[in-house]
Each structure stands twice: as structure tokens, then as C-alpha cells.
Amino acid sequence: MSIARRWLLAAALAPTAAWAQAAPPAVLPRAQEMELALSAAPGHLRDAAGVWVMETDGYVEARPSANGFTCIVNRDAPKAIKPTCYDAEGTATILPKVVQVGKMLLEGKTYAEIDRIVEEGFRDGTFVSPKRPGVAYMLSSKIVNQNRATGATSGFPPHVMFYAPNLTNADIGTTPAGMKANPFLPFIAYQGPHGFMVVVPDWNTGGGS
Secondary structure (H helix, E strand, C coil): CCHHHHHHHHHHHCCCCCCCCCCCCCCCCHHHHHHHHHCCCCHHHHCCCEEEEEECCEEEEEECCCCCCEEEEECCCCCCEEEEEECHHHHHHCHHHHHHHHHHHHCCCCHHHHHHHHHHHHHHCCCCCCCCCCEEEECCCCCEEECCCCCCEEECCCEEEEECCCCCHHHHCCCHHHHHHCCCCCEEECCCCCCEEEECCCHHHCCCC
């Protein structure tokens, strides 16, 4: 099983470990950040997509969207690099949470503090779940995941995510045994009000392009 496939299995089914102290993420040059953010989207959406970039005090909008899609390098850990392009629904609902998490990481907040603030934000209406089905593209070949407990980093294959608030792996029948037999089964990431169903094409067997 490849490293990417093993990570898929672990990410989908392992319980969340105790979070460690956060450290500020690196801030990239704006042109590099924009290019990386746009790499998440299909080619035909890139020219008109909005772009947010990280600066020393948080994310800022570098370019407004002309087609409803917004691209950003999502950072949910200091060394995580997750180019993502949200449709209009995700831009309105999930993007504000992503922007706030990036700002909190830059401020040096711990993962426990960030988790608590995000949970409270969904409870008090600061953040809202997607109200309809939709898509977030993560088609970049430069995705880097960071394990929040160990700090280890690993690559992750290009994939597509669909909004799945409060859906669980049990709901869609994804089990450890099933993932071992077929690592390309969909799974739920970020279980809770900001959850996504992750679909990874089997690029090695013709499932992707």
C-alpha cells in the first residue's frame, strides 16, 4: 500500500489525537501563494476564481471572484499546505472558518484553543454549515498534510470534497476493513458541522485524469 493510501486509511478512521502547541505557519511570497492556491481548481475555473493569500497578520483577499469560486491555501496546521477551491456555497460558509483558523495559527494559539473557538463559532452562529450540496476542489499535486499530534508531514493525492455536515463514516458505510480492501472509498473528513466527504480517484488505474 502506498504512503498516500496508508494516510487515507489513517485519516479516515483513526481517532483524533491530543493536540500539541501550535506554531506560526510560514508566509509565502504573494505570487507563489496565489499560484499554489489556484492549483487546486480545474483549469477552466482558475482565471475567474477569487484568491485569498496569507500575510503576516492573516489571510487577505488578493483577487475577487468572478465565477463564484474562491481558492486559498488552507492551513489547519503550521506546516500543512492544502490548496482548496470552494464553490459559492463554500466561499460563503466554510471559507470564513478557514480564514479565521489561519489567523489563529499566526497568533500562536494552541490547537485546543482553536478547536474550542471553532466549535463555539458554529454554536453561536459566527460560522455556519453549508446549506446545500456543493464541491471543494483539491486537485493540486502539492498537498501537504501535517499530523497535529506528531508534527509529521506527508503528501496527499489530488481529490474532490463534497460538503457533508454532521455525516459520519458509519453513515456511508466506510469501515477499517473496507478501507484496507479499497483505499479509494470515500470517507468523512472534519466530522461535525464543517464536515466533508472526500473522494479520491484511483489515478493509477484510470480513475482520474
